[in-house]
Amino acid sequence: MTAPHNAPTLVLIEDEPQIARFVAMTAEAAGLQCWHAATARQGLVEAGTRQPDLIIMDLGLPDGDGVALIGEIRGFSAVPILVLSARSQEADKVNALDAGADDYLTKPFGTNELMARVRVLLRRHARDSQGGIAALALGDVSVDLVARSVTRAGQPVHLTPTEYRLLATLIRHAGKVLTHRQLLLEVWGPAYVEHSHYLRIYMGHLRQKLEADPARPAHLLTESGVGYRLVI
Amino acid sequence: MQASRPDPDQLLAQLRAETPDRGRLKIFFGANAGVGKTFAMLQQAQRQRADGVDVLVGLVETHGRVETAALLDGLAVLPRATLQWRGHAVTEFDLDTALARAPQLILVDELAHSNVPGSRHARRWQDVEELLAAGIDVYTTINVQHLESLNDVVGSLTGVRVRETVPDHVFDAATEVALVDLPPDELLQRLREGKVYLADAAERAREHFFRKGNLIALRELALRRTADRVDADLRRTPAVGVAPGETLAVAVLPGPAGELLVRHAARLAARLKTDWFAVVVETPALLRDATQHASAQQHLHLASTLGAETALLSGMDSAQTLALWCADRGVGILLLGQPPRRGWQRSLASRIAQHAPQLAVQTIAIDPPAATPWQLxxxxxxxxxxxxxxxxxxxxxxxxxxxxxxxxxxxxxxxxxxxxxxxxxxxxxxxxxxxxxxxxxxxxxxxxxxxxxxxxxxxxxxxxxxxxxxxxxxxxxxxxxxxxxxADAATGRERRTAALYALARALAGALMREQVTEIALAHLAPRFNGQVGLALPTLDEQLQQGGGMALDLAVADWVYRHGAEAGHGTDTLPAAQAFYLPLTAPMRVRGVLALQPRGEIDTEEQRFLQTCAAQIGLALERVHFVEVAQNALVSMEGERLRNHLLAAISHDLRTPITVLLGLASTLTESPYAAPPARAIAQQLTGEIRRMSDLVNNLLDMARLQAGEVQLRMDWQSVEELVGASLRALELRLEQHPVALEIPAGLPLVECDAVLMERVLVNLIDNAIKYTPFGTPITLRAQALPAQMLIEVADTGPGLPAGQEDALFQKFVRGQVESNTSGVGLGLALCRAIVEAHGGTISARSTAGAVTGATFRIVLPRRELPPLPDLESPLQ
Structure with missing residues (x-):
């Protein structure tokens, strides 16, 4: 209500009123316009009618499956979706991401963690609608997707075709968590979705070539049990 | 079509014979002493050793021959056990040590040897059976005259009858039989050179025994017996079916003629490749004469060691009883002993033919039984x-x-x-x-x-x-x-039936093991006029006195493990005071019954005892399954309750914690709050996070213990796991430098990434908690041939001495009283997770100038399946 007219809109689908209240409070403090829904059905209506810039939803909703709801929303909108989930529900997170969610946040979380995710997603949304990235810098590494060249401190870095494809895929979805399945599908093809060890080996290669400390990566991050994320 | 279809039972038996758990038996078979069986066996053993097989010489008789002794070189030799017998120290093959040592292959010479009384088994072939059952391969030697079925033939050929024999089924069940052959002329040459050692009995009969004619005959016997076996080997697949009409039975007579009949029948059955029966008809005359009766029983026993199924029939008229029984059992050939006719008597054969015309009756002429003077x-x-x-x-x-x-x-x-x-x-x-x-x-x-x-x-x-x-x-x-x-016969039968019925009825009402024991003892002790005892296994498979007279648990244990009878009156552990028999139920052996009768018990009574034992076994099994069903019900209820509780707790605790953390962090960020309030909020945030970690650990532990966690095993990179763990603790690690010793190109390891990250986070968190600020933390990883080693080490104060293992138990912390938070659940959780992966976790203190604690995780590792050329994937 206090947000200006051109403020980004957020639809929050969460059944716990206390959690909903503090998320809404935080979002509004950051200048977002927030619409709250307590059930999956109401959430679908809000998502369809409010034309939100971002959806935050809990996976455990009383009247339905959160993953199914994501599928339905993806049927008509490419809006970024942030999923709130409990720990030890990695399988649910993976399912949600595979269904089209963009990121997840594990409960409990602080306001700064929440807002960091929200900012990244909003930025990505804006960028995607402008036509994606052509070049970017990761520390002292620069990648030019048009020229297909990678340099580190000015020196060219040799990447194999598969390594490059993997890097390019991560860059295209920068900031977003990509599940093992999504990466395998996009880089290696449908026949390889069960061969997650390929991914580990190639991710190791990429880190060796691009990260300052491969064991403590700054950009190519591991989301245990879920997938990988490129942080710019 | 029908005939060519293999019998499933036979296939099953064959499969069982070929199961890898049972050891393989190789027999070095010779016609005679001195052909070089032991020599051949040792040569083969040396070749096996060269191939890297763990060979143990259990017992080998070199008889002082230098060439043979030289072949023992480099082979491990088991020391013999020393037993006391009649004041002499006697050495014997040490079965228990051999079983404990469990080599891949063991050499045990002279299969037919009789053990010194007081040994576990009466005969060495029984020792060998036990070795085979324990999965150990055995090499052994035997001469043709020691084979049970050929014993009498060799005896009549050579005039020397050996008493130590081996049942044919042992020979036939051997995986391989190697015939060690030496032409008679060469054997005689070796004999003249004094290269052949002879047992005492043979030494006396040396002149007679080693005639060339005898040697040729023995050699032929050995060759033929081996050929029969090879023949059987070839025919084993496809299984030969014997038509019901071809089954063989022999009517056993008392006296020496009976033994002849039994051996003849055994050979005939082997040649026909059929099952066979040995029967004794208990006529009034036979029953009246205890000596004759005992002799007939002995022959039946011999028949059963030769592989026959035995039966005792009672009837007035031998002919009619035999004919009826043969028809019942589908016997096609009946073997009879025919004494010389006495005047007007019609022969037994012709009387049987009258009752059962379709039965093929074979008769063997025998001498009339001569009564001993005492008998007369x-x-x-x-x-x-x-x-x-x-x-x-x-x-x-x-x-x-x-x-x-x-x-x-x-x-x-x-x-x-x-x-x-x-x-x-x-x-x-x-x-x-x-x-x-x-x-x-x-x-x-x-x-x-x-x-x-x-x-x-x-x-x-x-x-x-x-x-x-x-x-x-x-x-x-x-x-x-x-x-x-x-009337006498009927009374005996009736008494047994009534006793069995009473026992079965009483057992049917039993609901607990104690009741079964009580009923069994109450019924059996008066019936057999002796002392009865029971031993039953505990949950961890240890036999325990169940009731009645005190049992020799060592004997009972043997009976329980092997499911065979032992003790007084048997060949196994005959020195025991009582007769022990297993309580065999359909699923497994359920316990052991022991009987110490005042007098001897005959075959019929023994059979009755076995029937009783089977009844008790059945009752025990039924009681066991009732217990299992009850326990399953209870644990199912318990599990449901636990799952409800877990779900409720995890939801009900997480929601308020999430709200608390959210509100506290809002306050931290709030520009409206005064700096002191923000500091308080900051502290609040930290405490809430700790509480959240604790709740997570508690729930994980509960889930793991409930067996609810399914490991999501996948190939993981240790580097990634370490990286993710360090990132999760990023803020708290600001005060501690981290050193990584993870070699590049470390192979992947199979584990559940989320759980393994929990382990690493807990260990690193531990190092942060228990060491002063600025203490470096080192993470190491190393790939061993079949293991992956991961270590988290610090240079803090180290661990309390002697407490290294106790740390991993629930609610134990290193320092008894400290202001460091945590309840010690973290390490218990680590252990639960690592053990669920089949790995181990341990802790040790570094002593010396630089103290510290090191936690080591060892995970099992296998090689990654080969990767196809990854650079040209399908597009």
Whole structure:
């Protein structure tokens, strides 16, 4: 209500009123316009009618499956979706991401963690609608997707075709968590979705070539049990 | 079509014979001593050793031959066990040590050897069986004359009969038989050179034994026996079916002829490749004579060691009983011993043929059984008692009749005599009855028929009276003798049936093990007129005294593990006081029953005891499954409750924690809050996070313990796991430098990434908690051939001495009283997770100038499946 007219809109689908209240409070403090829904059905209506810039939803909703709801929303909108989930529900997170969610946040979380995710997603949304990235810098590494060249401190870095494809895929979805399945599908093809060890080996290669400390990566991050994320 | 289909039972048996758990037996088989069996066996063992097989020489007799002893070089030799027997120290093969040592292959010479009394088994082949059952391969040697079925043939060929024999089934079940052959001329040459060691018995008969003719015959026997075996090997697949008509049975006679019959039948059955039966018909005559009866029982025992199924039949008429039984069992060939005919008697064979014309009857001529003097004496004594009673009966009847004849008619006198005949024949059998009949007729004639006191008969009518009286008396004695026998047999059967019925009925009502034990003891002890005891296994498979007399648990344990009988009266552990038998139920052996009878128990009683044991076993199994079902129900209920509780707790705790953390962090960020308030909020945030970690650990632990966690195993990179863990602790690690010793190109390891990250986070968190600020933390990883090693080390104060293992138990912390938070659940969780992966986790303190604690995780590792060329994937 206090947000200006051109403020980004957020639809929050969460059944716990206390959690909903503090998320809404935080979002509004950051200048977002927030619409709250307590059930999956109401959430679908809000998502369809409010034309939100971002959806935050809990996976455990009383009247339905959160993953199914994501599928339905993806049927008509490419809006970024942030999923709130409990720990030890990695399988649910993976399912949600595979269904089209963009990121997840594990409960409990602080306001700064929440807002960091929200900012990244909003930025990505804006960028995607402008036509994606052509070049970017990761520390002292620069990648030019048009020229297909990678340099580190000015020196060219040799990447194999598969390594490059993997890097390019991560860059295209920068900031977003990509599940093992999504990466395998996009880089290696449908026949390889069960061969997650390929991914580990190639991710190791990429880190060796691009990260300052491969064991403590700054950009190519591991989301245990879920997938990988490129942080710019 | 039907005939070519393999019998599933047979296939199953074959499969069982080929299961890898059982050891393989290789027999070095020779025609004679001195052909070089031991030598051949050692040569083969040396080759195996060269191939890297763990070979142990259990026992080898070199008989002082240098060439043979030289072959022992480099082979591990098991020391022999020393036993005391009749004041002498005797060395023997050490079965227990061999089993404990568990080599891949063991050499045990001379399979036919008899063990010193006091050993576990009476015979060495039984030791070998146990080794095989334990999965150990065995090499052994045997001569042809030691094979049970050929024992008598060799004996009659050479005049030397050896007593130590090995059942043919052991020989036939061997995985491989290697014939060690030496032409007779060469053997004689070696003999002349003194290169052949002979047992004492053979030494005495050396001249006779080693005639060339004998050697040729023995060699042929050995060759033929080996060929038979090879033949059987070839025929094993496809399985040969024996038509029901081809089954063989032998009617065993007491005395030496019986043994001959049994051995002959065994050979015949082997040649026909069929199952065979050995039966004894317990006729009244046989039952009356304990010696003959025992001899027949012995033959039955021999038959069962030769692989026969045995049966004891009872009936008056051997022919009819045998014919009926053969028809019942589908026997096609019946083998009979035929003594020389005695005048008017029809042969048994022709009488059987009359009852069962379709049965093929084979007869073997045998000598008539010669009774021993002692036996004759006994028979005579029995007979004389009968005769005396017959005489006495005649005298008493006459005296009584004398008094009665004054009042009664002569016809009544006849009745009196008939009564005496009846009583005598009921008590003393046919012979006494017949004698009494004759005496009665004579006395009647002499004392009562006019003219009295003379055998002359005035009235010829009396001749008819005599004839009828004699016929009636004889028939009466015959019938009453038979009646008595049948009544005896029926009583015995009836008693057993009634006892079994009573036992079964009582057991049917039992609901607990204790009740089963009580009932079994109460029924068996009085029935067998002796002491009875039971041993039952505990949950961890240890036998425990179940009730009744005290058992020798060592013997009971052997019986339990092997499911075979042992103790008094058997070949295994015969020194034991009682007879032990397993309580076998369909699923497994359920316990052990021991019986210490006051007298000997015969085969029939033994069988009855086995039936009782099976009943008790069944009852125990039923009780066991009732318990299992109850426990399953209880644990199912428990699990449901636990799952509800877990779900409720995890939801109900997480929601408020999330709200708390959210609100506290809002306050931290709030520009409206005063700096002191923000500091408080900051502290609040930290505490809430700690509480959240604790709740997470608690829930994870509960889930792991409930067996609810399913590991999501996948190939993981240790580098990634470490990286993710460090990132999760990023803020808290600001105060601690981290050193990584993870070699590049470390292979992937299979684990659940989320859980393994929990382990690493907990360990690193631990290092942060228990070391002062600025203490470096080192993470190491190393790939071993089949293991992955991960270590988290710090240079803090180290661990309390002796507490390294206790740390991993729930709610134990290094320092007894400290202000460091945490309840020690973290390490317990780590252990639970690592152990769920099949790995181990341990802790140790670094002593010396630089103290510290090191936690080491060892995970099992296998090689990554080969990767196809990854650079040209399908596009």
């Amino acid at each position: 004496q006994r028979q005579l004594r029995r007979r004389w008692t009968g005769v005396a009673w017959a005489l006495g009966a005649a005298v008493v009847s006459t005296l009584l009749a004398q008094q009665l004849s004054r009042v009664f008619d002569l016809a009544n006198v006849i009745m009196l005599y008939l009564l005496a005949v009846l009583l005598v024949s009921v008590r003393f059998g046919r012979l006494a009855g017949g004698l009494a009949s004759l005496l009665s007729v004579a006395a009647f004639d002499y004392f009562f028929v006019p003219p009295t006191l003379s055998f002359t008969v005035a009235d010829t009518q009396y001749l008819l009276t005599f004839a009828v009286m004699l016929t009636v008396a004889l028939t009466l004695s015959q019938l009453s003798a038979r009646l008595r026998f049948q």
